[in-house]
Amino acid sequence: xxxxxxxxxxxxxxxxxxxxxxxxxxxxxxxxxxxxxxxxxxxxxxxxxxxxxxxxxxxxxxxxxxxxxxxxxxxxxxxxxxxxxxxxxxxxxxxxxxxxxxxxxxxxxxxxxxxxxxxxxxxxxxxxxxxxxxxxxxxxxxxxxxxxxxxxxxxxxxxxxxxxxxxxxxxxxxxxxxxxxxxxxxxxxxxxxxxxxxxxxxxxxxxxxxxxxxxxxxxxxxxxxxxxxxxxxxxxxxxxxxxxxxxxxxxxxxxxxxxxxxxxxxxxxxxxxxxxxxxxx
Ligand SMILES: NC(=O)c1ccc[n+]([C@@H]2O[C@H](COP(=O)([O-])OP(=O)(O)OC[C@H]3O[C@@H](n4cnc5c(N)ncnc54)[C@H](OP(=O)(O)O)[C@@H]3O)[C@@H](O)[C@H]2O)c1
Numbered sequence: 001x002x003x004x005x006x007x008x009x010x011x012x013x014x015x016x017x018x019x020x021x022x023x024x025x026x027x028x029x030x031x032x033x034x035x036x037x038x039x040x041x042x043x044x045x046x047x048x049x050x051x052x053x054x055x056x057x058x059x060x061x062x063x064x065x066x067x068x069x070x071x072x073x074x075x076x077x078x079x080x081x082x083x084x085x086x087x088x089x090x091x092x093x094x095x096x097x098x099x100x101x102x103x104x105x106x107x108x109x110x111x112x113x114x115x116x117x118x119x120x121x122x123x124x125x126x127x128x129x130x131x132x133x134x135x136x137x138x139x140x141x142x143x144x145x146x147x148x149x150x151x152x153x154x155x156x157x158x159x160x161x162x163x164x165x166x167x168x169x170x171x172x173x174x175x176x177x178x179x180x181x182x183x184x185x186x187x188x189x190x191x192x193x194x195x196x197x198x199x200x201x202x203x204x205x206x207x208x209x210x211x212x213x214x215x216x217x218x219x220x221x222x223x224x225x226x227x228x229x230x231x232x233x234x235x236x237x238x239x240x241x242x243x244x245x246x247x248x249x250x251x252x253x254x255x256x257x258x259x260x261x262x263x264x265x266x267x268x269x270x271x272x273x274x275x276x277x278x279x280x281x
Pocket of ligand 1: 009010011012013014015016033034035036039061062063064089090091092110137138139140193194195196197198199200201202
């Protein structure tokens with residue numbers, strides 16, 4: 001990985017931090033895209049120390065803001081002439097309905113729309129580099145996800161699982177549609193389920209909600225490093241050279257849900273996403 005430039009979103013915590021550490025250990029140049037300066041700087045120090053690498057950098061990017069993502073991509077392009085691996089890892093799961101800066105329901109806004117815009121804005125850099133790889137961290141929760149275009153804001157009946165599962169279904173629909181669009185370019189895109197991992201996912205920093213549950217469940221969950229194994233595999237393995245448009249679990253391609261293969265749904269989601277993030281005139 002010595003000559004590779006790798007960008008990881010949500011790299012200050014959980015699966016993202018473990019992915020960043022391991023890829024840095026392998027010699028890659030790592031850009032940790034994080035939303036919070038303090039948490040980002042603390043994690044940067046830890047990743048550099050643990051990997052014994054100085055080729056790790058922090059760049060701030062809040063995926064809940066379209067203007068922030070645009071600004072991030074401009075700075076990224078000024079600094080880096082290539083991007084070999086993009087890992088769309090950041091994610092939120094929220095018990096109460098919240099909105100992004102642009103007024104989207106937060107889970108769809110960050111987990112899907114944010115990464116949709118980021119990836120599209122970085123596509124030139126990715127296609128410049130030979131055999132670039134895009135990796136989208138989804139979840140097995142996508143299986144119960146439903147996308148109802150008439151209620152993208154989930155204004156009527158919000159619940160955590162409904163919002164989370166549809167955002168994770170959107171990650172897979174996006175992966176498969178992007179793979180179709182990137183055919184012949186040399187750039188591949190795959191997605192994955194990391195398994196059940198002990199991270200900060202679902203922990204409410206203000207109330208501490210979730211911390212206790214995490215403590216109780218910890219023994220049954222994977223460590224962040226175990227949870228990062230499939231992201232690392234997709235970023236580095238020769239076995240997946242040229243493989244695109246697949247869903248992985250435990251470093252093997254597996255079947256995703258029936259609706260994730262719905263091409264009309266994927267195209268509609270693509271068109272709607274392009275419009276809402278401002279990529280279509
Ligand atoms: N843990 C599991 O069991 C599990 C299972 C299936 C799938 N996943 C997926 O795995 C991925 C990684 O999650 P994790 O479990 O490692 O959870 P985590 O420890 O909570 O990490 C999530 C990361 O996303 C970042 N993030 C949240 N909102 C953001 C925003 N608006 N802009 C930029 N970054 C933002 C967080 O930043 P802050 O630290 O600043 O909040 C954090 O760095 C997610 O996509 C999740 O859906 C996890």
